[in-house]
Amino acid sequence: MNTRMWRNRKLHAGARRRNRETALSSLRRNWVLHLMVWPAVILFFIFSYLPMAGIVMAFQNFKPGLGFLNSPWVGLDQFRFLFGYDNFLKVLRNTLVFSLSKYVLNILIPFGFAILLNEVRNRRYKRTVQTIVYLPYFLSWVTLAGILLDMLSTQGLVNTVMARLGMERIMFLGDGFWFRLTVIFSDVWKSFGFNTILYLAALTTVSPDLYESAEIDGANRFRQTLHITIPSLVPITVVVATLALGGLLNANFDQVFNLYNPMVYEKADIIDTFVYRIGLLSGKYSLGAAVGLFKSFIGLILITISYRLAYRFTNYRIF
Amino acid sequence: MTRRAKTIATLVLSIAMILGILAGCGTTPTNTPAPTSGATPTTAEKSPFELGKFDPPITMTAVSRVGDPVYLYNDTLNDNAHTRWALDQFGIRIEYVLEPADADSYRTKLQLMISSNETLPDVVVYTQDPVTVGQLIESGKFMPIMETYEKYAGTEYKKHAEANPQIFYPFMKDGVAYGIPILEYAHNADTLMWIRKDWLDALSLDIPKTVDDLEVVLQKFKYENPDGFTPEEVFPFTFSFKNGAKTWLSTMDWFFGAYGTVPMQWNPMPDGSLAYGSIQPGAKDALLKLKDWMDKGYIPQDVATWDEFTATQIFVQGKAGVIGGGNWVMDWPCNGVKAEFPDAEVVPVGLIAGPDGKMGATMDITAANGVMLINKDFAHPEAYWMYYNYLLENYANPPVGGVFEYGFAQGYDWEIIDGVPTNDKTKLKENGIDYDYSYFNFLTMMPGNPARIPSSYFDALIKLADGLDPVTPFEKRMAVERSLETRMAAKVIMAEADKRTQNAFTGAPTVTMTEKWSLLFQAELETYTKMLYGQVDAAGFDAFVANWLKDGGEQVTKEVNDWYKSVTD
Numbered sequence: 083m084n085t086r087m088w089r090n091r092k093l094h095a096g097a098r099r100r101n102r103e104t105a106l107s108s109l110r111r112n113w114v115l116h117l118m119v120w121p122a123v124i125l126f127f128i129f130s131y132l133p134m135a136g137i138v139m140a141f142q143n144f145k146p147g148l149g150f151l152n153s154p155w156v157g158l159d160q161f162r163f164l165f166g167y168d169n170f171l172k173v174l175r176n177t178l179v180f181s182l183s184k185y186v187l188n189i190l191i192p193f194g195f196a197i198l199l200n201e202v203r204n205r206r207y208k209r210t211v212q213t214i215v216y217l218p219y220f221l222s223w224v225t226l227a228g229i230l231l232d233m234l235s236t237q238g239l240v241n242t243v244m245a246r247l248g249m250e251r252i253m254f255l256g257d258g259f260w261f262r263l264t265v266i267f268s269d270v271w272k273s274f275g276f277n278t279i280l281y282l283a284a285l286t287t288v289s290p291d292l293y294e295s296a297e298i299d300g301a302n303r304f305r306q307t308l309h310i311t312i313p314s315l316v317p318i319t320v321v322v323a324t325l326a327l328g329g330l331l332n333a334n335f336d337q338v339f340n341l342y343n344p345m346v347y348e349k350a351d352i353i354d355t356f357v358y359r360i361g362l363l364s365g366k367y368s369l370g371a372a373v374g375l376f377k378s379f380i381g382l383i384l385i386t387i388s389y390r391l392a393y394r395f396t397n398y399r400i401f
Numbered sequence: 402m403t404r405r406a407k408t409i410a411t412l413v414l415s416i417a418m419i420l421g422i423l424a425g426c427g428t429t430p431t432n433t434p435a436p437t438s439g440a441t442p443t444t445a446e447k448s449p450f451e452l453g454k455f456d457p458p459i460t461m462t463a464v465s466r467v468g469d470p471v472y473l474y475n476d477t478l479n480d481n482a483h484t485r486w487a488l489d490q491f492g493i494r495i496e497y498v499l500e501p502a503d504a505d506s507y508r509t510k511l512q513l514m515i516s517s518n519e520t521l522p523d524v525v526v527y528t529q530d531p532v533t534v535g536q537l538i539e540s541g542k543f544m545p546i547m548e549t550y551e552k553y554a555g556t557e558y559k560k561h562a563e564a565n566p567q568i569f570y571p572f573m574k575d576g577v578a579y580g581i582p583i584l585e586y587a588h589n590a591d592t593l594m595w596i597r598k599d600w601l602d603a604l605s606l607d608i609p610k611t612v613d614d615l616e617v618v619l620q621k622f623k624y625e626n627p628d629g630f631t632p633e634e635v636f637p638f639t640f641s642f643k644n645g646a647k648t649w650l651s652t653m654d655w656f657f658g659a660y661g662t663v664p665m666q667w668n669p670m671p672d673g674s675l676a677y678g679s680i681q682p683g684a685k686d687a688l689l690k691l692k693d694w695m696d697k698g699y700i701p702q703d704v705a706t707w708d709e710f711t712a713t714q715i716f717v718q719g720k721a722g723v724i725g726g727g728n729w730v731m732d733w734p735c736n737g738v739k740a741e742f743p744d745a746e747v748v749p750v751g752l753i754a755g756p757d758g759k760m761g762a763t764m765d766i767t768a769a770n771g772v773m774l775i776n777k778d779f780a781h782p783e784a785y786w787m788y789y790n791y792l793l794e795n796y797a798n799p800p801v802g803g804v805f806e807y808g809f810a811q812g813y814d815w816e817i818i819d820g821v822p823t824n825d826k827t828k829l830k831e832n833g834i835d836y837d838y839s840y841f842n843f844l845t846m847m848p849g850n851p852a853r854i855p856s857s858y859f860d861a862l863i864k865l866a867d868g869l870d871p872v873t874p875f876e877k878r879m880a881v882e883r884s885l886e887t888r889m890a891a892k893v894i895m896a897e898a899d900k901r902t903q904n905a906f907t908g909a910p911t912v913t914m915t916e917k918w919s920l921l922f923q924a925e926l927e928t929y930t931k932m933l934y935g936q937v938d939a940a941g942f943d944a945f946v947a948n949w950l951k952d953g954g955e956q957v958t959k960e961v962n963d964w965y966k967s968v969t970d
Contacts (some may be wrong), residue, residue, distance in 0.1 A: 146516040147540025167920075231711075236702040255706045256934070341645050344926035345705040345934070360919045364910075365532040 100353065139371035146367075153368075160372035169351075177352040180333035183266045189323055191274045196281030197311055199302065212282070214274030227340030230268060231255065255341060258349030266351070269337060276321075284318040317398050324388040328381040353377065411416060449714070450553060450783045453791075455492030461510050461784050462522040465497040465842040467507055473813055473840055482810040483841040490791070492785050497842065500520050508533050515540040521778040526583070526846045528771030531571060535909055537774055538572060538579040544777040545577045553783045555790030558584070561768070561855050568769040570907040570968065581785070583845045585770035585923040586858035588728070591894045591901060592652045592762055594753065595730060597722035598746040603627035611754045612659050612690065615723070619699040622722045628742065630720060636701035638694065639710035639721040643705065644931050645922075646679065647763055650734075651712035652725045658761025658900075659753050660687040665925075665959055666763060666904035675905050675965050677958060679925050680949055683759070685942045695933050705930040710734065719745065728862070728894060731886035752897050764901035768855035778913035788844060792852035798875045806874045825881065846919070862891035908968070911960035917953035926950060 109116060140160055142153040164170060195215075202208040218226070233239045234254035241251045254260045288310065296306050315340070335354035342350040353373060363371035392398055418661055449455040465478060472481055478497050483531040484537035487493045499522060501507030502510035508529060514521055521542055527534055537543065547569075554562070561584060562568060572580030596937030600622055609615040640651045647654040647665040657664050665676040678684070694700050701707075701715055713730075717720045717737035724735060731747055738745045752760040773789075775782045799805040808815035808824045815824040823829070828834050861879045865871060866888035871880040894901075906944065910918065931937040936946070950958075 145539060146512045147542070148537050149516045149518070155685075233707060235706070251702075253702055256703070343706045344923075344930040347923065347927050359923065362920050363530075363532070364915060365536060 126330055134191070136371065137375055139368050140375045141372075142368055144371070156368075160368050161376070163369065164372060164376070169356075172348065172350050173353055173356045176349060177331055177333045177354075179262060180265060180352060181330050184269050184333070185326055185330065187266065187270045188273060188277055188326070189319065191270055192277035192281055193319060195274060196278045196315070197307060199278065199282065200285050200311065201307075211276070211330065212275070216279065217275070218272045219276035221272065223334075223336035223340050226268070226272065227337070230341065234264065240363065252384055255343065256345045258346050261342070261346045261350050265337060265341065269334060280318060280322065281315055281388065284315055288314045301307040316396060320392045320396055320398055324385065325389045329386045331377040331380055403428040424884060448783075449492070449781075450787060453491065453787065455781070455784070458488060458492040458494050459781055459784060460494045460496055461524060461779070461833070462498045462779070462845055463495050463524050464499040464501065464522055464526055464846075465838060466846050466848070467501045467504055468839065469502075470839045470842065471837045473834070476840070478719060478842070481840065481842070482813050483843060486810065487788065491784065491787050494506050495844070504529050507701045511537060512851075515542060521776050521779075523776045523781075523822070524785050524844060525774045525776070526844060527747065527774065528583070528773060528846055531910065534572065534580070534772060538574050542777060543774040544779070544782065545579055546581050546782070547572060547578050548577075549775070549786060550581065551781045553786035553790070555786070555794055557793040557854055558790065565767050567907045567968070568767055571909055572772055573909060580772035580774050580900050582769035583771040583773060583847065584853050585847075586853055587766045587768040587855040588764065588859050588891070588894055588898070589599065589768070590649070590765035591726060592655055592725055593890060593894060594655055594750040595724050595735065595747050596750050597724060598748040599624075599744055600627045600722050602746075605952045607825075608748075608750055608753075612656075612756065615753055616694070616699075619694065619723065620697070628719055632698065635720050635722075636698065636715060637721055638699050638723045639701055639712050640704060640714045640725055641707050641709045642926075643708050645926060646684075646929055648709050650709040650726050651707075652709075652901040655725055655752060655762035656691075656835070657684055657687045658763075658902075659755030659759060660684065660690075661755065661757065661761065662687075663763050663902050665762055666902070667906035667965075668902050669905050674962050675958070677954070677961075679929075680946045685939060686756075688929065689939060690943065691933055692935050695732070696935070700933070705933065713737075728887050728890035729883075731884050731890075732882075736884065736886075737885050747886060749860050749886065749893045752900055753895050760897070760900045762901050764898065764903045766855070766903060767907060773845065785844070789852060792843075793854060797850065797852040798857050798873060800872060801872075803874070809841055824878065836928075859891045859895060862888045863895060905965065906961050907959075908964045910962065911957060913956040913960055916958065921949055921952060921954055923958070924952075 138150055139153075141155060141157060142150070143156045143159070144153045146149075148154075158295055172365065199211060202211070235241070236251050236253055241252070247249055252260055254264050292310050293306055296310060301309065329355060333352040333354065335352070335358070338350060338352050339355050342355065357370050357373045361367070361373070408837065472478075472479065476482065478500060479495075484495045499507070499510060501510060509690060511521075511525070511527070513519075513535065515537065525537070525543070527537065547553075550562070559749050568582040568584075569578040569580075572578050572582065586897075596608070596618070598608075601618065602858065604621045604625060604627060606618055606621060608616070609618050619637045623632050623635045626635050627633075629675045640653050640656075641648060642653070645665050646652070646657060654665070656664050658679070662668065662681035662683040664679040664684055666678050668678050670676050691700065695702070701712075701721070704712060713724065713726075713734050716724045718734055719738055719742045724730070726735065728749070730736075735747060738747065752762055754760050773785060775785060795803055796805045796809065807822045811817070814827060814829075815822060816832060816834055817823075818828055818832055829836050838848045841851070845851045847853065856878070857875060860873075861873075861876045862883060864876060865880055865883075871877040924945060928937055932942060
């Protein structure tokens with residue numbers, strides 16, 4: 083105990099001293115580290131910050147032949163078109179239906195699954211299950227959509243089995259309600275295995291001491307899960323939930339685009355597919371930029387809010 | 402001291418790295434050689450165009466064909482049978498500066514090039530969407546082509562262009578044409594109904610002539626299927642609605658034609674104006690009929706989710722007996738049905754008549770596919786014409802004994818085998834020449850035949866269909882390449898050409914079209930598919946038409962008609 087306190091004091095003293103040093107001497111001392119970080123900083127600058135200048139497109143009527151510099155400025159026209167469109171609210175609602183459901187399920191299911199898997203004692207079985215459930219993550223949506231279109235067609239595998247069992251055939255991809263379910267569940271199915279890894283990793287850091295002492299105190303497995311496993315997963319869950327909130331307006335273009343059809347536009351059209359059809363296919367890049375900016379803006383607000391909430395309720399700072 | 406030196410060294414290094422990376426990102430310096438001004442015409446001498454050859458040779462930068470190129474022998478992108486021929490024949494050194502992997506990356510590359518002011522190739526061919534063509538023309542980097550057309554276009558080309566001046570319309574800006582249309586076979590995009598003749602025969606049914614006939618046929622196909630499928634397995638009439646009622650395969654325009662309208666195009670009305678086909682009352686009746694057939698199980702329930710190719714699969718599997726498509730569907734992909742059902746006989750059928758005796762379908766005699774744009778800084782626009790004229794006159798329909806009688810290049814697409822010249826692909830393969838279109842990266846990007854005379858294709862097919870022996874090398878080639886069904890289809894299509902309607906609007910998108918068309922078209926797709934399933938009824942269709950007009954359709958119609966007047970006067 084004593085030694086640790088003493089070492090801490092020494093560390094703090096060191097930090098204070100370093101604060102007093104000038105930037106230059108810090109550079110002199112750590113020049114190798116600087117050298118190592120610079121390429122990353124530069125790459126980040128070039129590929130993430132410079133392109134931000136493209137935001138100007140959202141306020142122009144961008145024409146490839148004229149470029150950023152000469153395209154005419156149109157103020158907020160692109161946003162006016164977007165929000166003025168009758169169906170925009172519908173499109174926004176579809177986006178939120180998809181993304182919120184995916185958001186909640188993609189946290190809850192991996193969370194629960196990780197806890198269950200953590201209880202499995204047989205290592206080999208655990209590994210096998212883990213591998214099987216995270217494999218779909220690596221399929222591209224183009225491939226998977228092709229498979230789903232075939233399996234869920236009215237003459238497909240699923241419907242054939244259902245018909246044999248005496249059930250009605252369902253047009254999964256031609257009916258708005260079933261289309262939504264298909265999209266949400268196929269997304270969760272595809273990604274829950276991969277998302278589980280994060281929670282499993284967090285569980286490996288839980289000290290076995292805690293479980294041992296809980297056992298001595300007479301807690302059964304269920305109690306242990308309730309009072310040790312779940313609380314120790316809360317921080318990582320908060321991080322995941324907060325970060326994922328930023329992408330709430332991304333309902334997965336790849337997936338919806340490859341699965342939808344005019345029959346279900348009303349319940350399936352999301353912001354990205356809408357912009358693709360209305361904007362990109364007819365060369366309206368500015369509309370695409372405006373939507374991108376709008377989405378980032380909402381994302382920023384959501385992240386800020388959830389960051390504050392996370393700090394207030396769990397006293398946990400993400401960054 | 403040494404510390405400082407180290408610091409400075411670090412800074413210098415870092416800056417060097419920044420610069421290095423930046424340099425990589427900047428616009429690449431234009432290292433494509435400027436076209437060397439070829440033969441400086443001295444007084445009284447003939448121009449290279451008249452001579453048919455540049456001496457000394459000029460360089461022309463260009464775009465190679467999209468896709469994975471395959472070359473024979475030691476050929477490469479810029480040194481192959483085609484480029485050597487161009488250099489030898491015309492003194493044109495074709496240098497491919499772009500080699501697109503696929504259509505999307507080609508489009509992106511072109512857009513990047515015009516927005517970053519990169520030097521574009523001397524000749525740029527584009528065969529995809531009109532939006533990108535519009536952007537290219539708008540960039541101001543290409544030259545107006547009418548003057549070169551007047552001066553250099555060959556007789557074959559002029560013959561077609563004068564009869565069909567509308568081929569230039571899509572490439573006009575402010576009344577000036579900026580692109581040289583690449584000719585395509587006429588009627589190649591015309592569509593018709595195909596039917597399983599062996600099923601008809603087994604059920605002793607006649608070829609259907611009306612929609613009512615067709616209904617009986619469909620009913621029998623489903624409930625008395627000659628191949629023994631149960632009614633639950635057979636959905637006799639397949640098509641695709643995902644991208645609209647008129648499309649390139651599994652299309653339905655011929656069916657709507659029976660109700661007096663061709664959808665998704667602008668049709669001339671009795672009063673001389675143009676009207677959009679999809680919103681006509683006839684379309685509603687056609688859709689109601691289809692809904693009825695859907696309820697009766699004649700149409701696969703999944704058509705709304707199928708794209709054009711997917712819709713053919715049920716036909717190929719032998720579980721559908723009626724499909725729409727062009728003259729070539731039995732060359733690909735519907736010929737697949739013969740793999741499993743060798744006795745399957747699929748025949749093209751003439752236009753069927755609707756309840757009022759109306760008939761119709763789409764037609765394409767404009768026959769242009771893609772466009773050649775010429776860089777305004779290119780000093781020798783005549784070079785492209787020399788090349789294209791020559792191919793049109795000598796390769797497109799080569800005479801007996803001509804240089805291209807058997808193919809483009811000996812050892813590539815033809816060879817003398819056992820003393821006999823042949824272009825039969827199987828024979829070539831046996832002799833170690835595995836023919837592939839991409840051996841020759843022709844400037845026009847047309848696979849197989851780079852220069853196509855619009856009338857030649859159907860003329861040859863009909864001749865063959867009539868049982869005449871192929872005489873010209875082109876006819877011989879068609880006799881080898883095209884199935885009997887394709888020849889019959891050509892004959893059927895031509896016999897009813899007067900009942901078909903060509904899309905009368907071929908101009909660049911109008912102002913309101915650019916603004917509103919994608920939304921209008923979306924409403925059309927939704928209404929059409931939903932009517933199939935009864936989710937929208939007849940009143941819903943009328944509401945769609947009213948909204949369509951209100952939301953910009955009326956304005957578009959006005960603009961299209963203004964354009965039509967301006968070109969027909």
